[in-house]
Amino acid sequence: xxxxxxAGPEIERxxxxxxxxxxxxxxxxxxxxxHLIKKKDQLLxxxxxxxxxxxxxxxxxxxxxxxxxxxxxxxxxxxxxxxxVLVVVEDVADLWALERAGAVNARYHVLGGTLSPLDxxxxxxxxxxxxxxRCGSEGFSEVILAINATVEGQTTAHYIMDQLSHxxxxxxxxxxxxxxxxxxxxxxxxxxxQALRARTRF
Amino acid sequence: xxxxxxAGPEIERxxxxxxxxxxxxxxxxxxxxxHLIKKKDQLLxxxxxxxxxxxxxxxxxxxxxxxxxxxxxxxxxxxxxxxxVLVVVEDVADLWALERAGAVNARYHVLGGTLSPLDxxxxxxxxxxxxxxRCGSEGFSEVILAINATVEGQTTAHYIMDQLSHxxxxxxxxxxxxxxxxxxxxxxxxxxxQALRARTRF
Numbered sequence: 001x002x003x004x005x006x007a008g009p010e011i012e013r014x015x016x017x018x019x020x021x022x023x024x025x026x027x028x029x030x031x032x033x034x035h036l037i038k039k040k041d042q043l044l045x046x047x048x049x050x051x052x053x054x055x056x057x058x059x060x061x062x063x064x065x066x067x068x069x070x071x072x073x074x075x076x077x078x079x080x081x082x083x084x085v086l087v088v089v090e091d092v093a094d095l096w097a098l099e100r101a102g103a104v105n106a107r108y109h110v111l112g113g114t115l116s117p118l119d120x121x122x123x124x125x126x127x128x129x130x131x132x133x134r135c136g137s138e139g140f141s142e143v144i145l146a147i148n149a150t151v152e153g154q155t156t157a158h159y160i161m162d163q164l165s166h167x168x169x170x171x172x173x174x175x176x177x178x179x180x181x182x183x184x185x186x187x188x189x190x191x192x193x194q195a196l197r198a199r200t201r202f
Numbered sequence: 203x204x205x206x207x208x209a210g211p212e213i214e215r216x217x218x219x220x221x222x223x224x225x226x227x228x229x230x231x232x233x234x235x236x237h238l239i240k241k242k243d244q245l246l247x248x249x250x251x252x253x254x255x256x257x258x259x260x261x262x263x264x265x266x267x268x269x270x271x272x273x274x275x276x277x278x279x280x281x282x283x284x285x286x287v288l289v290v291v292e293d294v295a296d297l298w299a300l301e302r303a304g305a306v307n308a309r310y311h312v313l314g315g316t317l318s319p320l321d322x323x324x325x326x327x328x329x330x331x332x333x334x335x336r337c338g339s340e341g342f343s344e345v346i347l348a349i350n351a352t353v354e355g356q357t358t359a360h361y362i363m364d365q366l367s368h369x370x371x372x373x374x375x376x377x378x379x380x381x382x383x384x385x386x387x388x389x390x391x392x393x394x395x396q397a398l399r400a401r402t403r404f
Contacts, residue, residue: 007298008271010255017249021226021234028225034295035224036253037260037269047219048253051238053212055250058239067239069210093236096209 011037063134065110065127066092075099075107082106084141088131088160090114090148098146106144109134114152115159123159132163145173213239265336267312267329268294277301277309284308286343290333290362292316292350300348308346311336316354317361325361334365347375 007015011033019029036044060066061073068074075081085106089095095108111126123129135143145160147153161171177195178187187195209217213235221231238246262268263275270276277283287308291297297310313328325331337345347362349355363373379397380389389397 007269008260008276010252010259010271011269014249014252014256017245017252018223020245021220022237023230023234024223024225030298031295032223032225034269034298037256038294040257040260043219043222044253045257047216048250048257050212050216050219051246051250051253054216054239055242055247057212058210058242067209067213067236069212074210092240093233096232096236 063130064108065112065130066095066108080105084139085144086134086138086140086142087144087146089146090153090156094146094148104144111147111156114147114150114156116152126156128160128163131160135164135167135169140169142170142172145171147173149174149176265332266310267314267332268297268310282307286341287346288336288340288342288344289346289348291348292355292358296348296350306346313349313358316349316352316358318354328358330362330365333362337366337369337371342371344372344374347373349375351376351378 014036015026015029015033018024018032019026021029024032036047057069058067059069059071061068061071061076063072063076066073066075070077082105085104086109087095087098087104087106088109088111089098090111090113092110095110098104098108109127109131111128111131113121113126115121115123115126134140143160143164145157147157157173164171175198176191177198178184178191184192216238217228217231217235220226220234221228223231226234238249259271260269261271261273263270263273263278265274265278268275268277272279284307287306288311289297289300289306289308290311290313291300292313292315294312297312300306300310311329311333313330313333315323315328317323317325317328336342345362345366347359349359359375366373377400378393379400380386380393386394
């Protein structure tokens with residue numbers, strides 16, 4: 001159903017653009033737009049500024065593929081990070097998730113997706129050539145494939161494994177198993193089978 | 203739990219501001235920020251522009267209290283609208299809902315809230331004086347109180363009724379009853395009792 005215009009074209013355009021954000025639909029975009037307009041000084045002005053800064057300053061790191069205001073990015077240019085370990089992720093969101101967890105103090109490589117022949121995504125559509133270049137030239141001792149445990153993710157992991165097989169580098173992947181806090185009753189058979197196979201001494 | 207910083211301060215600030223929008227939490231704000239950065243030309247640039255325009259151009263209509271880019275607003279200055287009917291609403295969102303429904307072609311007055319002594323909101327905190335002025339000077343034949351059917355809304359409606367009692371104007375309110383498409387089993391007793399009392403000939 002076409003939404004009837006409820007306000008001037010400027011407000012309508014703001015609503016339409018907000019509705020394109022993930023997590024917002026037409027109704028919540030209207031609420032968000034009205035909230036922004038009502039909180040002009042506290043929210044609309046700062047957010048418009050932050051977006052303007054993002055437009056001008058945020059780009060893609062030419063080394064690892066993440067988004068940042070500097071190139072090379074903050075992580076790539078951080079000398080305190082372990083230079084011998086590279087963590088390969090599908091997406092910037094996965095990099096952010098690992099950084100929030102604080103589980104690893106290494107550098108990253110963002111693939112920008114997974115191999116998916118059905119969607120026409122081949123090796124040349126991902127940051128794979130630069131990954132292989134980095135692994136050949138930067139002398140990592142370990143490459144951790146922190147790629148999603150989906151069919152496409154695992155296909156991509158196997159492809160990378162193949163491509164790196166001629167190099168002197170340990171390629172590892174994340175453990176599969178029961179999530180911390182997870183209940184067995186809610187887990188799929190594949191996860192349970194893998195958790196059993198990879199059981200450890202108590 | 204304090205969120206660990208995952209990106210430069212510019213991206214963090216964008217995420218924090220997006221998280222203040224209704225409907226977005228910290229996690230969905232991160233997704234939204236990443237989506238914006240990835241779709242820079244299609245979404246981030248236009249949205250930053252639309253917000254900049256909103257900052258500069260959108261204000262409050264000094265007649266009715268709605269938000270618009272012109273003052274008096276598009277609705278107040280529309281000669282095709284019925285000048286003899288005034289619809290009183292609590293909030294701009296309610297005005298938008300009525301406009302989308304296309305149920306009335308009149309002018310509006312936005313109160314900006316409801317009377318709520320417990321929250322310290324008295325008559326002087328709402329656009330009530332201007333409503334009474336308009337009703338005295340603009341010669342409406344009918345004032346429709348399209349105010350939410352909450353306790354505060356109905357208290358406010360009664361207060362307005364009192365304030366307008368000395369004027370020659372019909373004050374009406376929205377019908378209560380079963381929502382179109384609604385099932386009796388899910389309705390509260392108050393609505394059912396009201397729908398029965400106000401039953402109409404079939």
